[in-house]
Amino acid sequence: MLQLQIIRQDRDGVKKRLAVKYFAELGVVDKVLELDDQRKKLQLEFDNIQAKINTSSKEIGQLMAKGEKENAERLKQQVTSLKASLQPINNKLSETERELQNELVKLPNLPSQKVPLGKTPEDNVIIREGGNKPKLPAGAKPHWELIKQYDIVDFETGAKITGSGFPLYKGKGAKLQRALIQYFLDYNTAAGYTEYLPPFMVNETTAFGTGQLPDKEGQMYYMQTDNFYMIPTSEVPLTNIYRDEILKDADLPMKLTAYSPCFRREAGSFGKDVRGLNRVHQFEKVEIVQIVHPDTSYETHEEMVDHVEKLVQSLDLPYRILNLCGGDMSFASALTYDFEVYSAAQDKWLEVSSVSNFETFQTNRMKIRFKDTNGKSQLVHSLNGSSLALPRILACLLENNQSDEGIKLPLILHPYFGDSMLRN
RNA sequence: GGAAAGAUGCCGGAGUGGUUGAACGGGACGGUCUCGAAAACCGUUUCCCGAUGGAAAUCGGGACGAGGGUUCGAAUCCCUCUCUUUCCGCCA
Incomplete structure (x- = not known):
């Protein structure tokens, strides 16, 4: 499997090398990068919401320890709604990761510079x-x-x-x-x-x-x-x-x-x-x-x-x-x-x-x-x-x-x- | 095939719901000491993703066999699977 990093760094170079292998579906390269971008965006969204949930959860723990039940309950409700909003993002993220993987495995290895040109x-x-x-x-x-x-x-x-x-x-x-x-x-x-x-x-x-x-x-x-x-x-x-x-x-x-x-x-x-x-x-x-x-x-x-x-x-x-x-x-x-x-x-x-x-x-x-x-x-x-x-x-x-x-x-x-x- | 127990960091091994990425011990690495070494003492030691940055770094998210679930919160509770060990059966 090609390293994503290499594709990110040099999309056109990768395509050129793949052409040496007569790999026809060069669109896969673009698809991979597109999915990668999408993945990063979703990841960021997910992380931000999850971070809020994590801090709130800790707070709830502290409130409970202090016996402030009402405040804790209020926070719980907030977290519950945050979690609900996280769900679709999480689904989208895993799906994107899966798709990315599926595309990535379609790409053959890049031939080295020592490989002679030719088809048969x-x-x-x-x-x-x-x-x-x-x-x-x-x-x-x-x-x-x-x-x-x-x-x-x-x-x-x-x-x-x-x-x-x-x-x-x-x-x-x-x-x-x-x-x-x-x-x-x-x-x-x-x-x-x-x-x-x-x-x-x-x-x-x-x-x-x-x-x-x-x-x-x-x-x-x-x-x-x-x-x-x-x-x-x-x-x-x-x-x-x-x-x-x-x-x-x-x-x-x-x-x-x-x-x-x-x-x-x-x-x-x-x-x-x-x-x-x-x-x-x-x-x-x-x-x-x-x-x-x-x-x-x-x-x-x-x-x-x-x-x-x-x-x-x-x-x-x-x-x-x-x-x-x-x-x-x-x-x-x-x-x-x-x-x-x-x-x-x-x-x-x-x-x-x-x-x-x-x-x-x-x-x-x-x-x-x-x-x-x-x-x-x-x-x-x-x-x-x-x-x-x-x-x-x-x-x-x-x-x-x-x-x-x-x-x-x-x-x-x-x-x-x-x-x-x-x-x- | 049947029964039971278990799976935590480089290794051993704690941890049964709330700063536990993880006690303690060992190993490895660095330092002090030494002519040098050992011992002793001090310190450092997981990985993945993302954000900012030239980089060092800083911040956020995730990972305690794998995958699901419960919960505001899971290494810790529940379910499924995989593997390991022991006993029984079978057997090269």
Whole structure:
């Protein structure tokens, strides 16, 4: 949620930045300011009357103590009529506050100055590329065939148990997942991230905090009986750890990591991209989150990108890093770099990580603050990134490293997997 | 799932209708003392909204789990909800 203060200070600037995201309803900005003015006026009116009521009430107490019952009764009547006049103002005030909130949450985060202009994924800017695309032998197979060949993921049985998009990992496939999770977590904790294992379902307030609600209900699985949502990423529970807290300057940065399964309904996405492991409803992911001082969040962003890049490099996969353009980035983000790995047999780039700076967009919703050196509290910045999402990594490992003997695994995974190759 | 108790500031913990934003203790911070530290002593320590002001600040309103209600006045009384603890049941 955008900070009201920023909108007040620079209405036109805000509109300009929103236009970079192709946000069409710029009238919301004016509406917000209008409601804000109205709110302030009502607040002032309310406060003045309430102040009178408060002083009179104290007086009544004193009169009663002195035994001046008649005077007390007279004052009581005055207060009663004051209260009656306060009622409609109070109603109007709460309604205005509600409306203001409803408008405010419609506004996406402002893209930072680093965000490239553009509307579609074609406008994303490639920051870096790394690794070498393998030369695959003739007859190389896409991962969905290799999966069958090595009998490591069973989609049909997953569909039988649950539904399509719920893969059932089996044997070496299950073990490789475990190995990757273990490695990613080790890698993150070695860099100073504290490991968590969070709840996989969250309540409404938590889902609101990171920006999943309102409006994105359709993307999450929902438990009606208990009013819980299955997490689409562990970013949601992790960032909410500090909801409604005021941290100490010295506590920053907070660095958190967690493995979790991620549940996504992927409503509205179907077609050719859903083949195999490219897009599924449940997948494994290790996430990193940082809560940082507002002055350093862009340095932190670079640091996190660097962290993820080295992780991808350690897997010997060809990759590229994209700076997402205004039209392609998410509602809550101020700057997003996507990591894609090259899936050779499909000849496709697959997104495996998305590292974003949310500035105060999430922390304003969650009221995560810190005391600065002057003792004033201000909002911290939040960032997160995947490190990494597993299915597409697996798809690339399978496709890029296939050979007659088996799937060659990157060196770093050998101790985790217990073998240098995935074989039949 | 059943029963009972409880939820107060950074923490512990008082407070059962009228200067209680909140006693007391602890912690943290600042100061005195000390070569330095400890101890002791003194002091400071919640947050949100608004008005005036350049700012420091001053003033007003709100917040004692959340939301409603009673009352001139609520941390204190009533209702609903959430959570915690203990006991019973069930159980990985």
